[in-house]
Amino acid sequence: MTERICFLGKGGAGRSIVACHTAQALARNGRRVLLIGNDISLSTTLLLRGDREPVPAMEAFREHGAILAEDYIMQGEDGVLLLELGGLRPGAGCLARDIELMDELLEDQNYLTAHSIDYVLYDISGEVPCTGYVLPFREHIVRRCILVSTGEFYSLTTANSILAGIVHASAGHTPDIRLFVNYCDVGMAREKFEEYSSLTHTPIVWQLPRLPQLEHCALSERTAFSLHPYSRAAKELTQAAWAIIAPAVSSGPYTPMERTELFAWQKKWKDRLLTSSAGVFSM
Numbered sequence: 001m002t003e004r005i006c007f008l009g010k011g012g013a014g015r016s017i018v019a020c021h022t023a024q025a026l027a028r029n030g031r032r033v034l035l036i037g038n039d040i041s042l043s044t045t046l047l048l049r050g051d052r053e054p055v056p057a058m059e060a061f062r063e064h065g066a067i068l069a070e071d072y073i074m075q076g077e078d079g080v081l082l083l084e085l086g087g088l089r090p091g092a093g094c095l096a097r098d099i100e101l102m103d104e105l106l107e108d109q110n111y112l113t114a115h116s117i118d119y120v121l122y123d124i125s126g127e128v129p130c131t132g133y134v135l136p137f138r139e140h141i142v143r144r145c146i147l148v149s150t151g152e153f154y155s156l157t158t159a160n161s162i163l164a165g166i167v168h169a170s171a172g173h174t175p176d177i178r179l180f181v182n183y184c185d186v187g188m189a190r191e192k193f194e195e196y197s198s199l200t201h202t203p204i205v206w207q208l209p210r211l212p213q214l215e216h217c218a219l220s221e222r223t224a225f226s227l228h229p230y231s232r233a234a235k236e237l238t239q240a241a242w243a244i245i246a247p248a249v250s251s252g253p254y255t256p257m258e259r260t261e262l263f264a265w266q267k268k269w270k271d272r273l274l275t276s277s278a279g280v281f282s283m
Helices: 015-027 057-064 097-108 131-138 153-170 189-200 212-220 232-245 259-276
Strands: 003-008 033-037 081-084 119-123 144-149 176-182 204-208
Touching: 003 015, 003 232, 015 033, 015 119, 015 144, 015 212, 015 232, 057 097, 097 119, 144 153, 153 176, 153 189, 153 259, 176 189, 176 232, 189 204, 189 259, 204 232, 212 232
Parallel strands: 003 119, 003 144, 033 081, 033 119, 144 176, 176 204
Antiparallel strands: none
C-alpha cells in the first residue's frame, strides 16, 4: 500500500531540500518513490531532474480539462519519479487544492499500483493553512506530516499555525505529525524546539545542523548524495529519511500554542538569546 507523506513549512526553512533528499535516500535503498511539488517556482524536483524542465501537470489539466498523469512524470536520479503541479493564474483558485485533485487522478488512473509506488512525498507550498491546504488531512489522504522549521521567529510561528490548522481540520483523525528542525545549531534552535516539542506534544523526527555541503548543493542544483556522497550531509539525511518513515511511537494529542502564548514564549527565547550573545554584540 502506498504511503503518503507531506512536507510543510515556511518558505526558506529548507522544506524542499529535505523532501528531495528524503525521496532520493529512500530510492537509493530500493523504495519506489514519487516526489510531487506544487510550488509555482517548480523547485521541488530541481535537485533531481538535471537540466530538464518539467511540464506542470495541473496547469495542463486546467487548460485541457483532462490529462494522463503519467505524461507529466519524469524519472530523476536514482529512479525517483518527479512531478510538478505548477501554479495558478494570480487571483484564481487555490493552489493547494491541486494536491487533492492530483491524488484523485493518480488513483483513478491506477498509476500508483501499476508502478508499485511505496511512497508519495508531497512538498506542499504555502505558509497559511487555508481550507485548500488542510483538505489532504480532512479527506485522510495524507497520514503523515513533516513540519520543517528553523528556530527563526517567523518559521516557528508558521509551523505552529500549520499544526493548529491540521489539528482543527482532522476532526479526531489527526495524522502523524513530526517536527524537522533545520539549522538546529543556530540561535539556540535545538533547545528551543525541544521545549516546543514538549509543550505541544509534537515529536521531533530530526535535527539537522547548518552544513556547508547543503548550501553548495542548493547553488549547484544537485543533491548531497550526488555531489558529496561521503559527507556528513549525506549521512545525516539518509538517517533522517529512515526516521521519517519509521512507525510513530505516539501520535498526539497535539496542542499547538495559542497566539498570545506563542508570542510570550518566543519573547522569552529572544531574551535568552540576547543574554547569551551580549558579549558578542558589545564587541
